[in-house]
Amino acid sequence: MSTELSTGATRQSAEALARSKGEPNWLVELRGEAAELAGTLGWPKPEKVRIERWNLTAVGNYEQSTAAASIGELPAVARELIAEGTENLLVQRNSGVVWKQFSQDLASKGVIFTDLETACKEHGELVQQYLFQAVAKNEDKLTALHAALWNGGVFVYVPKNVEVEIPLQAILFNDNAGATFAPHILIVADTHSRVTYVDSVVSEPGAASAPFMHPSIVEVFVKAGAHVRFGSIHHMGETGVDMTIRRAVIDNDGRMEWIIGDLNDGNTVSDTKSVLNGKGSTSDAKVISVGTGAQQMSLTTQAVHFGKSSDSDMVTRAVMKDSASAIINGITKIEHGATKANGVQTEKVLMLSPKARGDANPILLIDEDDVTAGHAASVGQVNPEMVYYLMSRGISKQDAERLIIYGFLAPVVSEIPVEAVREQLQRLLERKLEG
Amino acid sequence: MATHFVIDGLKAEIEGKEILKGINLEIKGGEIHAIMGPNGTGKSTLASALMGHPKYEVTGGSATLDGEDLLEMGVDERALAGLFLAMQYPSEIPGVTNSDFLRSALNARLGEGNEISLIKFIRKMEGKMKELEMNPEFAHRYLNEGFSGGEKKRNEILQMMLLDPKIVVLDEIDSGLDIDALRIVSNGVNAMRSEDRGFLIITHYQRLLNYIKPDFVHVMMQGRIVKSGGPELAERLENEGYDWVKEELGIVDETVGQA
Ligand SMILES: Nc1ncnc2c1ncn2[C@@H]1O[C@H](COP(=O)(O)OP(=O)(O)OP(=O)(O)O)[C@@H](O)[C@H]1O
Ligand SMILES: [Mg+2]
Numbered sequence: 001m002s003t004e005l006s007t008g009a010t011r012q013s014a015e016a017l018a019r020s021k022g023e024p025n026w027l028v029e030l031r032g033e034a035a036e037l038a039g040t041l042g043w044p045k046p047e048k049v050r051i052e053r054w055n056l057t058a059v060g061n062y063e064q065s066t067a068a069a070s071i072g073e074l075p076a077v078a079r080e081l082i083a084e085g086t087e088n089l090l091v092q093r094n095s096g097v098v099w100k101q102f103s104q105d106l107a108s109k110g111v112i113f114t115d116l117e118t119a120c121k122e123h124g125e126l127v128q129q130y131l132f133q134a135v136a137k138n139e140d141k142l143t144a145l146h147a148a149l150w151n152g153g154v155f156v157y158v159p160k161n162v163e164v165e166i167p168l169q170a171i172l173f174n175d176n177a178g179a180t181f182a183p184h185i186l187i188v189a190d191t192h193s194r195v196t197y198v199d200s201v202v203s204e205p206g207a208a209s210a211p212f213m214h215p216s217i218v219e220v221f222v223k224a225g226a227h228v229r230f231g232s233i234h235h236m237g238e239t240g241v242d243m244t245i246r247r248a249v250i251d252n253d254g255r256m257e258w259i260i261g262d263l264n265d266g267n268t269v270s271d272t273k274s275v276l277n278g279k280g281s282t283s284d285a286k287v288i289s290v291g292t293g294a295q296q297m298s299l300t301t302q303a304v305h306f307g308k309s310s311d312s313d314m315v316t317r318a319v320m321k322d323s324a325s326a327i328i329n330g331i332t333k334i335e336h337g338a339t340k341a342n343g344v345q346t347e348k349v350l351m352l353s354p355k356a357r358g359d360a361n362p363i364l365l366i367d368e369d370d371v372t373a374g375h376a377a378s379v380g381q382v383n384p385e386m387v388y389y390l391m392s393r394g395i396s397k398q399d400a401e402r403l404i405i406y407g408f409l410a411p412v413v414s415e416i417p418v419e420a421v422r423e424q425l426q427r428l429l430e431r432k433l434e435g
Numbered sequence: 436m437a438t439h440f441v442i443d444g445l446k447a448e449i450e451g452k453e454i455l456k457g458i459n460l461e462i463k464g465g466e467i468h469a470i471m472g473p474n475g476t477g478k479s480t481l482a483s484a485l486m487g488h489p490k491y492e493v494t495g496g497s498a499t500l501d502g503e504d505l506l507e508m509g510v511d512e513r514a515l516a517g518l519f520l521a522m523q524y525p526s527e528i529p530g531v532t533n534s535d536f537l538r539s540a541l542n543a544r545l546g547e548g549n550e551i552s553l554i555k556f557i558r559k560m561e562g563k564m565k566e567l568e569m570n571p572e573f574a575h576r577y578l579n580e581g582f583s584g585g586e587k588k589r590n591e592i593l594q595m596m597l598l599d600p601k602i603v604v605l606d607e608i609d610s611g612l613d614i615d616a617l618r619i620v621s622n623g624v625n626a627m628r629s630e631d632r633g634f635l636i637i638t639h640y641q642r643l644l645n646y647i648k649p650d651f652v653h654v655m656m657q658g659r660i661v662k663s664g665g666p667e668l669a670e671r672l673e674n675e676g677y678d679w680v681k682e683e684l685g686i687v688d689e690t691v692g693q694a
Contacts, residue, residue, distance in 0.1 A: 384489055389526035392486050393540035393594060394514035403539060407530025407577070 011035045014148045017062055021117070024124050034137045034147035041141040046269055046298035047361065048327045054241050054267050054296075058211040059149060063179035065096030074099065077204045078171045083420045088113055092152035092172040094179035109162050116153030116184050126157060130188055134219040134247040134275070142243055146182055146215040153184040158193040158226075167196040167231075167417045175204035177212040177239065185218040189226035189254075198231040198418045203240055211239050218246035222254035224278060231417050233261040235428050238293065240266040252278035252307070258285040259415045263428045267295055273302035276310035276341075287316040288412040290432040291324030291356060300329040305341040305371075314345040317412065319405055319433065320356035329361045330375065336367040343371075349379040350408050405433060438464030438517070438601045438631050444496035447484040452692040454480040456658040457496065462602065462633035469636045469644055469669060472655035473677055475690040478637045479523050480658070482606045486520045487513055500602060515544060517601030521591035521608050523637075528578040533590065534560060536578045537597055544598055563596045566626070568619050584611025592623045603627070604635045609643040621646030641673035654680055658691040 014035035018028040043051060068074055068091070071082060078091055088106065090113065091099035097115035106113070112123060119127050137147035154170050174181040189195050201214070214236060222228050228248070236242055242264045248256040262270045274283035285301045303312030318326050332343035349358035362375035382401050390400035406413075409429065416422040440462040447455040454477045462468055472478055484491045485498055487510040498505045505513050528536065537560055542550045551559070560574060567589050579587050588608055595603055605624070609617055624634070624647050636647060644652075644666065652668040653660045654677070661684055662668070672680075681689060 383526075386526050386528050388486075388488055388510060389522070390528070390536070390540075391510035392514055392520055392522075393536075393598065394511050394543040395539050396511050396543065397509070399539060399543070400511075403531050403536065404528060407528055410530030410577075 022121070023117070024120060026124070026128060027120050030132070030137065031148050034144045037138050037144035038141055038148055041138065041144050044140045044142050044269070046300070046327065047329055048359065049269070049296055049298040051267070051269060051298070055211045056213055056241060058177070058213045058241070059145065059182070059215065060178045060180040060212060062149070062151065063095040063176060065093055065098050068098045071099065075175060075204055077175070077202055078173050081171050081200045081202070081420055081424050083167070083169055083418045086169055088166060088168045090115060090154055090170045092170070092183055094174055094176050094181050095151045097152045106164060110159040111162060111164060112155060112157040113168050114155055116155045116186055117151065119155035119186075123155070123157070126188075127155060127186065130186055130219065130221055132219075134221065134249050135217050135245055142215055143217065143245065146184070146217050149180055150182045150184040150217070151180060154186070154199070156187040156195065156197055158189045158195045160190045161192045163194040164196070167198050169418055169421070170197070170199040172199060172201045173204060174202075174212065174214070174236065174240070175207035177210035181212065182215050184216070187220045187228060187230070189222050189228045191223040192225040193223070194227045196229040196231070196417050198416070198421050200421055200424060201232065201234045201236065201242075203236040205237055209237065209239055211241075213241045214243065216242070216244040218244070220248035220256060222248055222250040222256050222281075224252040224254060227255045229257040229259070229417060231259040231415075231421065233416070233421060233425055233428070234264050234268070234270070236264045236266060238265040238295070240264065242266065242268045242270070244270050246272040248274045248283065250274060250276050250278055250281040250283060253280040254278055255281070256283045258283075258287070259412060259417070260285070260287040261412065261416075261425055261428070262287060262289040262297065262299055263432060265293060265295060268297040268299070270298070271300040271302070273304065274312060276303060276305045276307050276312060278307045278310070280309050281307045282311040283313070285314040286412045286415060288409050289316070289318040289326060290429065291318060291320040291326050291358070292432050292435075293322050293324060295324050297324070297326040298329070299326055300331065301345065302331040303333070303343050303345075305334040305338040305343060307341070308338060309340040310338060311341070312343045315411065316347045317350075317409055318348075318358055319350045319352060319408065320358045321352045321433070323353070323355040325357035327359045327361065329363065330377070331363045331365065332373055332375070333365040334368050334371050334373060338368050339370040341368065341371045342373065344374045346375070347377045348408070350405065351379060351381050352405070402433070438501060438633055440500050440602045440633055442485070442496070442498045445481070445484065445493065445498060446495035447480060447491050447493045449480065449491050449692070453494070454658050454692045455484060456691070458660060460653070460660065462635060464601070464633055465628075465630045466651065467628070467634040467636065467647060467649045468651045468653060469638060469649040470653045470655055470660075471638060471669060471672055473689050475693070476655045477658040477691050478655050479606055481655070482520050482522075482604045482637065485604065486510060486518065511543070514598075518604070519595050519598060519600035519602065520604045521588070521595060521606060523606040523610070525579050525587045525591055527580045527582075529580050531578045532575055533578050534574040537594065540594065541597055560597065563593055566596070567593055567623055569593065585613060585616050588612055589616060589620060592620050596623060596627060601631060602633050602635070604637070606637045607639065608636070609638055609640060617643065618646065641669050644669050656680070656686055656689040661686070
C-alpha cells in the first residue's frame with residue numbers, strides 16, 4: 001500500500017505516473033503541484049466528525065487497467081446496474097476505465113462522453129478551462145490529494161442547444177482495495193443544453209475487503225439556460241472511506257438538480273454544493289442516506305446565492321440504525337446583492353435505534369435584505385400514530401414501520417432517472433434497512 | 436357464524452384519567468347502532484380503545500367478536516379478526532401511496548399465499564373508487580397527505596369497502612362532508628349492509644341517520660351509555676338537544692375526564 005502521497009513529498013512520483021500514462025504536460029504539472037500541496041495542507045474539518053481518526057491514507061497504488069472485451073466480462077456488481085439496451089455507458093474499474101460506449105447520434109451532435117483521462121488528451125483545451133475550476137486543488141489535503149492522483153473519471157460536454165434525451169450512465173467500481181480508486185467527474189452543459197447523468201459508485205463485496213479510500217470530486221458547469229440532472233448512488237463496503245465533494249456552478253437561468261444516495265457501509269464525507277452565480281439560476285438537491293453498523297457520516301448540502309432571483313431547495317433525509325452516526329449540515333448562503341433570492345432547506349432524520357446518532361444542522365447565512373429563506377429540521381422516531389393507523393388496517397407492526405420508513409425516503413427514490421439504478425437503490429435500501 | 440360483537444363493562448383511561456366508565460353494548464350482524472352525545476363524552480375514546488390505540492389503557496371489562504377476546508389482540512390482529520374503525524382524524528403517511536397502502540392492507544387481510552394480483556387489485560380498487568366518485572389520482576397520492584377533510588373521510592370508506600370487515604365503527608364519518616359526499620358515502624355504507632356485518636356509527640347529526648337508518652340509538656355522557664332507544668331518539672335529540680336527557684338523569688356536566 002502506498003501512503004507517500006497522503007504524507008506529501010511526492011511531486012516526483014505523481015509526475016512520473018502522469019508521464020508514464022502519456023498525460024499532457026499541463027496535467028503532469030498540475031498533478032505535481034497538487035502532490036506537493038497535499039503534503040502541506042490539512043484535511044477538511046467537517047463539523048463534529050473526527051475524520052482524522054479514519055483511515056485516510058489507504059489510497060493504494062495505480063493499477064493498470066485492461067479494457068473489457070464485452071459487458072459480459074464485467075463482474076456482476078457492475079453488470080446488474082446497466083440500463084437495458086443502453087448506448088451511453090462508461091465503466092471504471094479501480095484505477096481506469098474499462099468499458100465505454102456512446103451513441104453515434106450524440107457524438108455527431110458534438111456531445112462528448114468519455115473518460116476524463118482520454119478527454120485530457122483529446123480535448124485538452126476544453127477540459128483545462130473547467131478542470132479544478134469549481135473545486136480548487138488547493139482547498140485542502142483532500143482536494144490536493146485527489147488532484148494529484150485522480151484516475152479514470154468521466155467527462156461530459158453538451159454543446160449549445162443540444163438536448164440529450166437519454167441519461168448518460170457511469171458505473172465506477174472497486175474490486176481491489178489496494179488500487180487507487182479516485183474518479184473525477186466533469187460535466188459541462190453549454191448554453192441552453194440539457195443532460196441527465198447517473199452514476200453508481202460501488203465496491204465488490206469480498207474483493208475490496210481491506211481498507212481503501214475513495215477521494216472523489218464532481219464538478220458541474222451549468223451554462224446559461226442549461227439544465228443538468230445529476231443522480232448518484234454510492235454503495236461501498238464497510239472498509240472503504242468515501243470522501244466525495246460535488247460542486248455545480250450555475251449561470252443565468254441555468255438549472256441544476258442533484259439526486260444523491262449516500263448508502264455506503266463505511267465512513268463517509270459527502271459535500272454537495274451549488275454555486276448560483278447567474279440571475280434566475282436554480283438548484284434542487286435531494287439526498288438520502290441510511291446509516292448502519294458503526295459507520296460515521298458527514299452529509300452536507302450547500303447553496304451559495306450570488307445571482308438575483310436565484311432559487312435553491314435542499315432536502316436531506318437519513319434513516320439511522322444500529323450505532324451509526326450522521327452529522328447533517330445544510331448551509332444556505334445568500335450573498336449581498338442577490339436580491340429576490342430564495343433558499344429553502346429541510347433535513348429530516350429518522351432514528352431507528354437508541355444507540356444511533358443523527359444531528360441536523362440547518363444554517364442560513366444571509367447578507368441581503370430582499371430575500372426569502374427558510375429551513376426545517378427534525379430528528380425523530382417512527383411516529384406511533386402512523387404505525388397505529390396502518391396496523392388498524394391489518395398491517396403488521398413490522399410492515400407498518402417498513403412502509404413508513406420507505407415512505408420517508410420516497411421523495412428521493414422516485415426521482416432517480418435510470419430504472420436499473422432505481423432498482424439498485426431499492427435493493428440497497430432493502431439490504432441496509434432490513435439486513 | 437352470525438357476527439356477534441359484545442362490549443361488556445368496558446373501562447379505559449388515558450394518561451391516568453378514566454374516560455370510559457363501563458360501556459355495555461351488543462351488536463349483531465345486520466344491525467346498525469348509532470352513538471350520539473355531546474363533545475368530550477368519550478365516543479372517540481370508545482372507538483380507540485376497541486381498536487387498541489396505544490395511548491388508551493383498558494382497565495376493565497371485555498370486548499369480544501364472535502367469542503374472540505379482542506382486547507387480548509394487537510391492533511393488526513383486531514383488524515384481521517374483522518374490526519374496522521373509520522377514524523375521526525385519519526393519519527397522514529408521507530411517501531406511502533394510497534394504492535400501495537391499500538394493497539398491503541388487503542393482502543394482510545387475505546393472508547400469506549392468498550395475495551391478490553396487482554392487476555386484480557387495481558381493478559378492484561378502481562371499481563370502489565368509482566362508486567365513491569373519487570378522482571383516480573387519489574390512488575397515487577400519498578396516504579391522506581394533503582387530503583381535505585372530506586377526501587380523508589371518503590378514503591376511510593374506500594378502505595372499509597376493500598377490507599370487508601365484520602364490525603364497522605364509523606367515527607364522525609359525516610364531519611367535513613359536503614351534501615353530495617354525504618350521500619355518496621352513505622350509499623357506500625348502505626351497499627355494505629349485510630346480515631354478517633354490524634355497524635356502530637358515531638355522529639352528532641340526524642342528517643347522516645336519514646341516509647343510514649339505525650336500528651338502535653345510544654346516548655353517551657360521562658363515559659357511559661346513559662340512554663338507548665330507536666331511531667326516534669336521534670330525531671328528538673336533533674330537535675331538542677341534550678338538556679332533556681341531562682335533566683331526566685340528573686346530569687349537570689356531561690363531559691368526562693375534565694376534573
Ligand atoms: N390524548 C388525550 N390526552 C388527554 N385527554 C384526552 C386525550 N384524548 C381524549 N382525551 C379526553 O377524553 C375526553 C373524551 O374525549 P373523546 O375524544 O372520546 O370525546 P368525543 O366524545 O369523541 O368528543 P367529540 O364529539 O368532540 O369528538 C375528552 O375530555 C378529551 O379531552
Ligand atoms: Mg370524537
